[in-house]
Amino acid sequence: MRLRPSLALCLLGSAAAFPAQAMAANGCADGTFSSVTSPDGNATSLLFDDFSATAGDGAGRGRARSTCRVEVPVTQPGGFSVYGVDYRGFVATEAGQTATIITRQNGEQVMRYQVTGPLQDDVETGTKVGTSGTDRLGLTVVVEATSPLDPALGDGTLLLDTIDIARLGYTTQASVDGSADQLARQRQAIATGLMTTADGLLGAGERFDEGSSLGLFGSSSASAGFKGRWEAGSGITVLGGAAFVDPHEDAVSLDPLALIAGAVRYTTPQATWRGFGEVGLWGSPNVTAHLSRDYLNGTDRVFAGGTVDGSLLSTYARIGAVYAPDAANELVIAARLGRSWLDLDGYSEAATGRNLFAATVEDGTSHQTVASAELAWSHQTDGRFDYTVSGAAGRIFADDQAVRARVDWVGRVDGQARDQSFAALAGRLGYRLDDVWRIDTSLSATFREHEKPVWNLGAQVKAAF
Structure with a gap:
């Protein structure tokens, strides 16, 4: 599910009683994101101001990483729920540079998406995650960029602007x-x-x-x-x-x-x-x-x-x-x-x-x-x-x-x-x-x-x- 900014602003006025949370991490510090939850609690969008990683000679780092820990409410915790998690952003890499999105749930990796340069384009990818016996869906999302420290190269950057989380199914x-x-x-x-x-x-x-x-x-x-x-x-x-x-x-x-x-x-x-x-x-x-x-x-x-x-x-x-x-x-x-x-x-x-x-x-x-x-x-x-x-x-x-x-x-x-x-x-x-x-x-x-x-x-x- 993708919530465009205009739709997200509309939903924000009728957000559910238990909004999503993005907990303390360098990719979603307080004041750098907003969250929107649908009235039925089954869909949440996180909109980031600066959830990114930049590596290269200009940044002075060969590897950069930014992390955000996300939690959203599970509306029916008594059974098995499946959620679709969609990521949207932008990537700019040159030859020899990589940009990666990693998602972990309960300490286990559930998605790894990697781009190898050269590329300048929008990022759209997604995965599915499941929950059982919990009232919160917890994810750790990491964006990472790697680059040789070469003055001839521009910096490699990966930026996420939206994470959309929607429940796809539920059974008992x-x-x-x-x-x-x-x-x-x-x-x-x-x-x-x-x-x-x-x-x-x-x-x-x-x-x-x-x-x-x-x-x-x-x-x-x-x-x-x-x-x-x-x-x-x-x-x-x-x-x-x-x-x-x-x-x-x-x-x-x-x-x-x-x-x-x-x-x-x-x-x-x-x-x-x-x-x-x-x-x-x-x-x-x-x-x-x-x-x-x-x-x-x-x-x-x-x-x-x-x-x-x-x-x-x-x-x-x-x-x-x-x-x-x-x-x-x-x-x-x-x-x-x-x-x-x-x-x-x-x-x-x-x-x-x-x-x-x-x-x-x-x-x-x-x-x-x-x-x-x-x-x-x-x-x-x-x-x-x-x-x-x-x-x-x-x-x-x-x-x-x-x-x-x-x-x-x-x-x-x-x-x-x-x-x-x-x-x-x-x-x-x-x-x-x-x-x-x-x-x-x-x-x-x-x-x-x-x-x-x-x-x-x-x-x-x-x-x-």
């Missing part, structure tokens, strides 16, 4: 933390959103003892593929399949991906009550996600994000019992414990005037644990129809540091997903065309805490072998 820790949590929950939604499709590839919602089969399926969840099961003998069943999925999750945007699943199950010998155990894994090698977050910059809501690639792997173990009082009816009770790992690349948001608090998100692996109880009842009618009604309820235990990022002007921020309770209900109706071919239709609904219900309608054609 809560707002930035909340935006990182959004990223963590989107990562969480990737695994939870694909879980229903993966369970379907592994026989969820189908009759436990249906024999070996291979089928093609499609569903309203924008997935299509094949799945099968093989009764290998000695109580061993192999399950698995693959699907092309075009996810449409409310929480996160994903590109189409391939989902692969496989499992091995052991069931005790035939009896009214039987036990079983199952282990398996599923995942995708080609996850592409579009992550996004939003936060408050002043009163404006800023949206930012990035695209990442990665992979997903989930493993699980399931144990349970099968109760079959007759050939037509079958009741399955089971408990499941699973764990997912999502590995994604990092990315950096573009820092702009609007997205002032840009984030650089680290690559890494986040995880979650799922525990659930399951119940399914299947019935074979006297005709060609059979059906299964199933349900599950459980809890998702989320990663407490699913996202690690650095946010400009704020620092390190960790994003945390949240634990979720969930429940699922499903129904399947099958029709046997002949001894080999059959058609299944299914309808399911998944209810996850903090999210909208997800409905899925599906159909498959499969052949027994």
